[in-house]
Structure formats: C-alpha cells, structure tokens
Amino acid sequence: MTLHDASMSNSLGGISGRSVDVVDRLDGLDSITLRGIFARGIHGVLESEHHAPQDFSVDLTLWFDSRRAASSDDVAHTVDYSVVAEKIVAVIEGKSASLIERLATHIAMSVLEDSLIAAVQVTLHKPHACMDVQFEDVAISILRTREDFAAHLADFPANLTLRPEQARPAVLALGANLGNPLGTLREVVAALQSAPEFERVEVSPLARTRPVLQPGAAPQPDYYNAVVRVWSRLSAAELLDLAHHLEDTHGRERPYHWAARTLDVDVIDVEGVTSEDSRLVLPHPRAATRAFVLVPWSRLDPHATLEGRSVSKLAAWAQDANGIVNLWTDWLATDPEPEQTAPNLPSVPVSPAAPDDSPLAETQVGDYDAFGLPSWQAALPQAEARPRVVDNDTEIDIIRQDYSPSAGDSPSSSSQSELPAPQWQRVRTRRH
Template sequence: MTLRHAPGPDSPRDALGRSVDVVDRLDGLDSITLRGIFARGIHGVLESEHHAPQDFSVDLTLWFDSRRAASSDDVAHTVDYSVVAEKIVAVIEGKSASLIERLATHIALSVLEDSRIAAVQVTLHKPHACMDVQFEDVAIRILRTRADFAAHLADYPANLTLRPEQARPAVLALGANLGNPLGTLREVVAALQSAPEFERVEVSPLARTRPVLQPGAAPQPDYYNAVVQVWSRLSAVELLNLAHHLEDTHGRERPYRWAARTLDVDVIDVEGVTSDDSRLALPHPRASARAFVLVPWSRLDPHATLEGRSVSQLAAWAQDANGIVNLWTDWLVTDPETKPEQNAPNLPSAPNLPDAPEGSPLGEPEDRDRDGFGLPSWQAALPGADARPRVVDNDTEIDIIRQDSTPSAANSLSFAQPTVPAPQWKRVGKRRH
C-alpha cells in the first residue's frame, strides 16, 4: 500500500502550489519495521467484547535518522525497538477503546513520544472481530507524524489548562543521578525560587536512594531526591511545561526505560485537579507507592495527604522504603558529602511521625557554571507546540505533582522570602553531562 495523507489547507506545497506528500517529506530518513507484535486487550463496541480480552497484533514502521547510531554503534543514539514493542503492548493491555481507529491512534501517539521518530505507520489487526460472516482478518492502517503528535499535546482537557483564581499548592518531585546531582537540584530550587510566577516555594530534605531497576538491568549510581511544594496560579499544564523545560535545559534524555538521568522534575498532585489523561495523570497513580517521593514529602509536611490518605502513613508502608539510604535537612547550604550522613530512620505510621526538622533559608547556590539554564521568567523560555516532545508518563518512571495546606514556619523549609539576591539567569544552549 502506498502511504498518502489527504492534503489539508495547511499542507506544505511546492513551487507550483501542489501539495507535498507526507512520504516525500520522509525522504532521506531511515525506517525500522516490526511485525506481528501480539497482545490481548478489551476493546470493542459490542457488549460481548467488554468482558474478556481478545487477540490483537500490530505491524509497525517508524521513520528516523539512524546516522548518528550507525557512527557510534551506541543503542542510546537510536530508537530502541524493544521499548517501542513494550509501549504497543502496554496500550493494547491498557485503557479500553471502542473503535480500532482510536486504539491504533493511541499506539501511534505512544510511539511518537520518542522525539527522534519523524513518523509512524501502524497496522492494527483484530482477527477475532465479532461479525456474522466468515473472514480472515480485520485491520486498520494509519500514518501519524510529528505534527499529529504536536496537535495531540496541545489538546488538553479544560481542567488541566484552567488557571485558578487564587494561588494553590502543587508538589514537584526532583531527582537526579548523573553529572552533578546535588548541584543540579540546587540550581532547580534556585530557579523555582526566583521565578515570579511562584508566591512561595518550600523544599524537603534531600534523600539518597537506591535506583529502582528492571531485573537484570545494569547498575546505576544512587539517586538524589527531594520534593518541592510551590504556590502559584499556574495551570497544571503550565507546571508540566515548566518541568519539561527544566529537564531539557539540564540535558535530560530518555534512551530507554529506567535509564539514568541528569534530572527528573515530575508533577504528583495539584490541589483541586484530577485527571486520567495519559500525558498528565493527577494525582500520579504510582506516587502513593514510591518511598523516594513519600519519605522526603512526609518530612516536609507530616500532615500532607494524597487522595485522602496520610503521606506519612504511605511512606511507612512503602515497600521500597529500605531503598532510602540517607537524609540531609540542610542540603541547600551545606554539602552533604562533607558532613556525617543521617541514616534514614524507620518510619512509624502517622500521627507518631516526628515533626519535619527546621531548615535554613536558601543560601546562594554553589558557585558553578549555570550555562544550562535559561530564565528570567521560565514561561518566556518555554518551547513552542512544535518543539521536541518527551515521554510524559509511563509505568516505570514516576512523574510527580502534589498539593498541601500551608505548613507552619516552624516545621518547614520556606523560601517565600529569599535572603539572597535572585540569580541572574541567561538564555543559552543546553548543557550535556
């Protein structure tokens, strides 16, 4: 079958005014084809299709530039087709769709989360469709491009784009294990503190945690994690865009699942906002089980709740709590590596959890090159709709956001009124670690 998109009013045109075919725009790119990816899921219009999974299979071709990978022979520089296959299976086994058109589109958009992929063709087979005639197969074939993905990202539900009338709290989780994690996290805190959009910023103790890895995965350095609570009138999507911007300026890449990273900035919860959108699920569906989020958060605010449950209790119950190695309360002004570490204690159930320790106001970040940052106001530096997208959410990487009531000054690390001049940010290129 020859791939053709019906030309639209905004389609590119040649010198004679003729529409340029999508495939013509893929000239010079390479392609990878996967065939017969099998999974079972519950999808269909009929009531009889809603009670048990049925078979689906997918053939897929994706277009990208493979020259860098060919030169380096490094999997990090190419599209990992094992990750692509896992995404396809996750979509089929995930949320139900009535129509195969919708299911195929979900698969295509999931694959296009990798910004290196220029276009993808998905052929979705439903060999056991419910029909009263004998047949061999039912299949749909679609082609989606980066433009389709950009349009998808721009089409958020109204509650995610609405700005509140008054400042509300949200919780961001920070994490890093490549480059200079401590310096990176300090820079991010300083950026949030100096951004005029935030009325108040509070920071948790810093946790050093063991990485969560797939079975058999190569070892990684320990992570440094913290939780930041911010008050603003920004929409949930604006907070997400901020997280992406900070990650991009620090050279964040996603070469494969559970990869080490220079920076994670994730949204776990935004007060008053719920969402099951795959790009921004609120509250985050896995935050309640992640000790590297819950433990710092419970130290920042012992009375915080997540979906009606005590964060302190959730921290005590988290199965990966033994992965919290150390906690430092004054990490913004003191280098943790130059002082004795505070071993992470066992966490009793709330309300017996001790009050969060007092902290010091944020001092001047360590004197180091800031050439990866670019704000005066982060919003002015945000990429446009056609900028490089990223994976927003998957089953292996926690994206973080949260809400809270105003804690007292006695038991929080409050940076609403900084005691040092705000850094002078400049717009420059990314820093690569």
C-alpha cells in the same frame, strides 16, 4: 529523498483524503524510513489477549529538513532514529490499548515529540491477531503531522487548563540516578526558584534511595529524590509542561518504562485539582505507596495530606520503605564528605504500631561508596534481561507538552489574563 520521489508518493497514496494536502505542506522535506521494528506487548479487545504479550512490528517513515545536518555533519542537527526506535518499543511494551488504531496513534505522538519531525507515517503490524480464518498479517497505517500533535497536546479537560485567581500550592517530585544527579537536582531547584511564575518554592531534604525495579530487571544506580512545593497561578497542564521541559533540558531519554534517567519530574498534587486524564492523573496514582516521594515530602511538611491521608503515616508504611538509605537536609548548600559514614535517619511521626522496618531503619550493607554510603551494587539483584513492563494502570503521560492555553481554553476573566503563558526557555539551563 523528497516527497516527490516515487517511493514516497506510494507511501502517502494510501492515506485517503489527506495525501495531496500533506504533500503540499511537506514539499521539499526529506525522509527517514525504519522497517520491522519489533516488540511484544499486551494489546487487544479480546480477553484472551489480556494475559500474555504478542508480537507487533512497526514500519515508520518520518519527514524533516536534513539540510542543516548535511552541512554540519552533526547528529545534534538531525533526527536520532535510534531514539525513535526505542520510543516505539517503549510504547508497545508499555500501557495496554484495546485497538491498534489507538496504539498506532500513541506511537505517532511519541515520535512527534521531536520538534524536528514534521510528519510521521506509522504502519503497525499485528501478525498474530485473533481471527478464525487463515491470514498473514493485520496492519494499520496512519499519517500524523505537527498539527495533529498540537491538537493532541491542547485537548486537555478544562480543569487542567484553568488558572486559579490566587496562587495555590503544587507538589513536584524530583529524581535522578544518571550523570551527576546531585548537580542536576540543584540546577532544577535553582531554575524553579528563578522562574518568575513561582511566588514561593520550598524544598525537602534529599533522599538517597534504592531503585524500585520490576522482577528480573537489571540493576541501576541509586536514586537521589526530593520534593518541591511551589506556589503559582499556573494551570496543572502548564506545570506538566514545565516538568517535561526540565526533563528534556537535562537530557532525559525514555527507552523503556522505569529506565534509569538523568532527571524525572512528576506532578504529584495540585491543590483543588483532580484528574483522570491519561496524560496527567491527579493526585499521582502511585505517590501514596512510594517512600522515595513520601519520606522527603513528610520532612518538608509533617502535616501534609494526600487524598485525606497523612503523608507521614503513608511514608512509614510504604512497601519500598527500606530502600531509603539516608536523608540529607542541607544538600543545596553543602557537599557530602567522602570519608563520613552513612548517618542514621531522623524519626518520622508514626503511630505506635508502626513496624520496626520503617523507612527510618538504618540500612546495614557492606561496601561503601565514595560518599561513605552503602554501595548500590550490594543491595540489588543481579540480572541481565531488560524488563518488559505492561502497565494497565493510568499513567502520567510522558509526551512533552508544547502547549500554551488560548483564551478559549478557560472561562474568561481579567485575573487569568494577567499572567502570560509561561515561556520555559527562560528557565536556566544546564551549565557545561
């Protein structure tokens, strides 16, 4: 079905002032339509809408070129509409928005993360909106294209796109609990070490940690977490671009907030940069409470600070401290021995008043796995319901960044122009 089909013309006809231009630019493309994607979330202006989720549904039409998929009969050459549907649900169940205009835009930008999609029309229904008159539905329809997506990505504050004159350190947190986590994290570190943009790369010990779950969430495998400190002249936005590229390269999917993942790469801190932008909050807003970040980081640099506070002390008092199963210092070079028992963790520098249940306490759990470490099933509550997560805090955005700053994005200087925009396709990809 092409844009000249009657159904498609009717679909675009309601987008005043843009339909002719969009039809011209998307002429000859095909479309997929999804209707009635349902999810519940907390969105609205009124105070009464802030305390309980309400119903939303989405109708979606997306345009792409299906000819290659039709020829190959290979799902890799087409748009996976099941992933699209999961993204829509994740947005609705995720961070709250006051206006349906904003929520619909978040949905459109999430869908356009797939570079195969040329444009998307989103119709967002809010059937239980708070009004004093009888009605059937409230809905908004928006049309967004790849140009809108590029503008969205490029609209960063100047301090996030500015490159320093000299290399500066930045802290990245790595985590994985699906597939082959150890192999994935080793490949990521190798990719960082091989990227010419980085002058220096330091790697922490590897921590095996219990997953942090919402109440009632289904169990997940244990995570493997590490912290990497890199020195470069890249902007903070480019580091975020790299983080998302690495996640995508290793098959990261985002069906819902805090889902298990093949790879998670967070930008934790960039020296000299603070940001409240919703796509990249710096320093990371929750890093100061996460032992799976703080403990490896404190081993990498016992004198590290986060917003003026000792990372080692923050690690000792983090609420998820008991979730650290063990630390593995030489994880890049050696494999664990299947029959060995879980070793005791080395001590972290803490104050004399530190509690006994610090992140260094030995976990006493039966049922050991093939690595000789306590089985993750033994430590997790059993539940079948998938969690609904409403995050009203500012979150690091999950949209993939295809952004390369132009000369007008930052003050001109010869030192900034010397370093070309990074092309992350040069980073080594996953081996099969």
